[in-house]
Amino acid sequence: MNDSNLCIALDRVGKTVATPDGDLDILKSISLQVRFREAVVIKGASGSGKTTLLGLMAGLDSASSGEVRLLGENLDDKNEEQRSSVRAGRVGFVFQSFHLVQGANAIQNVMLPLELAGVEGAWQRARDSLEQVGLAAKLDTPVEHLSGGEQQRVAIARAFATEPEVLFADEPTGNLDAATGRQIADLMFHLRDRAGTTLVLVTHEAELAGRGDRQILIESGELVDGGA
């Protein structure tokens, strides 16, 4: 677990939530490791716990049991504020529903994580990032005026703008048509290959899943395949 090549390491991690019918184990004793520059795809049926697993790996949530290490930091003894500091500037996200700031334009959305992390020259870096995703002509376009594919490109530009060490993507093509989805996947993998970013991807789509270095299968909160 102390291997410096490991970007993420989970050791017997469990997640239990309280429900009106009693405690519910969403994840049960998951152990897995993700190396730097690796592209890992998490697969599983709806409700299998893959989004919860992604959240724990990214430090968005805390585990009920076991140990989670992200970028060499043990997250178990950290509160949300401290986990946020671990993520700052080193972790990027791409969401299924894009989650852009409405009312702001493309470049402002990309500037947001840079400015939150106190990065100097945020505007220039955001513009470079948007150029890389092919949106140099739409810097000042309000995001609600962009197509779904363009909005996801802005989200990818936002994710890569901070040059993260690891990128978490939750169904990034789930809200897009097949052709646009393929373009977005190409773009994401292209940028990831160029920057050498570790990628953890949740998807249902077999084609997209096939592009990962490794696939992890979750069923009913248990790791069925690909943990090693």
Added chain:
Amino acid sequence: MRRASLHSYWLMFIATVITVAIVTSSQLVTARISLLLDRQASELIAGDLLVESGRELSAEYAATARDYGLDVSRSVSLRSAVFIDDLPRLVELKAVDDAYPLRGRLERAADATAPREVTAQGPRPGEVWVDSRLATELGEQMMLGEAGFDVNWLLTFEPDRGGAIFNLAPRVLMHVDDLAATGLVVPGSRVRQRMMVAGDAVEVARFKAWLEVNLAPDEEIEDLENARPEMREALERTRMFFALSIVLTLVIAMVAIAITARYTARREAPKVAMLRAFGISQYQLLRYYLRQLGLLWLAATLAGIAVGWLTQFPLQWALDGWFGRDLPQVFDLRPYGIAALVGLLALAGFSLPHLLNATATPPMQVLRISVGRRSWWRGVAMSAAAVLTVFAVLMLLMQSSLLAVATLGLVLVCALLLPLVLGWLVRLLLASSRRRFWLRQYLLSRLQAGSRGAVYVMSGFSLVLIAILLIAVVKDELIGDWQAQLPEGIPNYFLVNIPGDRVVEAAAFLRDRGIETSAPYAITRARLSQINSADISTLSFTDPRSEHFATHTFNMTSASELPADNQILAGEWIDAASDRPQLSVEEGMAQRLELQLGDELTMTVGSQVLRAPVTSIRSVEWENFKPNFYLISNAALVADTPRFGLLSAVIGDGDRSALRELLGIYPSITLLDITELMARVRGIVDKASVALQFFFLFALASATIVLLAAIQTGRHEREIESSLLRALSAHTSQLYRVHVLEFTLMGALIGFFSASIATLAGWAISVYFFRIEFHPSLEVWLYSMVSACVVLTLAGTLVSRRVYNVSPMKILRS
């Protein structure tokens, strides 16, 4: 489904309860206050209606009035001479029956220095009560004609001492049964016979209608129109102010319903999409929602009526002693019916369009939120429905209140403009800097985001603040105006019946003893007989006030300088150097008698006839308690007429000896103490303000609902955005800063615009409706911005506190 719906409807329920409560309370309370004001006005004639004649009134009048269930009282007034120290003194004798006064109270004192006591009944047979001028007669026998009476009391206040306040000889009040024994009333005596009636307003109106048909030519009816102008103005302004405040409070409550209805509809939309996807028809959904609304209306109406009914009691307490009496009881079911109807109208008008829109949610929205976004025409239709609802409610409640409707119109126009102006301002600020996003531009983009409807919410809250500020601004202007007109140290005594040629001397006498007096006026009593050579009796006037002007005797004075507080509206002020006849007419009289510049008026003064053209029309501040005149002529016109002098003076307790000395020199002088009258007028506005605090409470309750609904409306989006910021590694302090600054920025914008619009509306209302000067104040902006910032920030931060602790996992699950 029902449980979930009830949960989402609770804010709308409370907003409806408040609306119904406001209407119930305002209807009940204003009915009672209106009745109180009517009675206060009625006190000026000691009844609700008065019929007056120079001869005995038909006994049929009293009998008919009693048939209508009204109380009846009669009085006989005449001028007579009494001998005091062997010197004849002219007195105004009034004989009253046991029922007098039907409205109001008499006040009397055992002597000039004794405390006043209030009594509901006048002198008993054998007693006379006298004016303060005749105080030396207390305890003595006074001969009135052929009969002698004990002078028992000093009469210190008489509610119906109507007409111009300086138009009276010293009063002697006696019982009507004693009048025959005096032998003063004989054929040819100049007596005024009066019959007063009082009772249920509807019956009084019916009796008045009967009386107007049966009235003899030389008899006339008097009501509030003939009462003292000083008091009438105060009463009318108070009524207008109440109407204005209630309308504005109601607007606030309806804004609350509108915002909560929108909030509910937004929450219902996903559920509707799901139900429609499952095959439930739009008709079935509509029926379901109509039933829900019906239940909500029923429950809210019952609760609202209960709350509204209960508010009468604290109000009763607050108004305790207004005009020295309790609020009259009114038993009427109409207020409750109207409140229920207004609740239904408001609920239907504001929520049905939203629910219709919600039931039309396409099933496809289950899959894709962007499907079926509201079209612009639906937005226009919903706005139109809201405006129509407000007007329907107002027409129902305030059929005759032009002020209320005009105010609402103004506020609505402002409210419609507000989102445009705010949106434009936010866009302008957004365009101002492109190189930095966090934090200012981020905040502005949140305000601009259509999905949260921030501008809509800001407009709603702004409308609430405008209404509250407007009530406060107009109230301050009204009170300020009264205070300016009735400052400490204005004349509190009128000295009447000074011999016409000695008035200057009398003024000098007082000034030499350090007593401040007004300019001396010489007064001629004139009666209008012709307008442009047409005999006044041949002209027909439908308005009773016009009739009053045409048939009464006026106090006319001459002046070379325009009196203070008078303003020339048309024509030229009197040229003192010219001997040609000139006449300046008060604007109200000119309007009622349809007089134009150049019209020739003929007046009779005893056996003399005066003719003069109208050379100017003046406005007069009737409520300033200074000597005011309908007619002012040049000196030459009235030089040969019999005149008496008039002075007003500031007489303090230490000046009594000087006054006694003056009365010794000029025994004919009548003193009129108007301190009591001024105190009553001051009290009207003060007490009205107290009553309005209760409507303020309603306004604040509604404002809280608007605020909660406004904050709730955007809470989901706020949580998602906070979750996103968390995922993007924002710290809690950054989240706090975003929300606090967002609410502060909203507060500042809302405060600024609300103060601007309230000031504009306050100016229009003050100048055009209350006819008072308006004084814009920077404090309104300061209070408005500070209060909006503080309230919004505190409430927003507290209500949204979950937002700061939201888990970043929410972004993955949303």
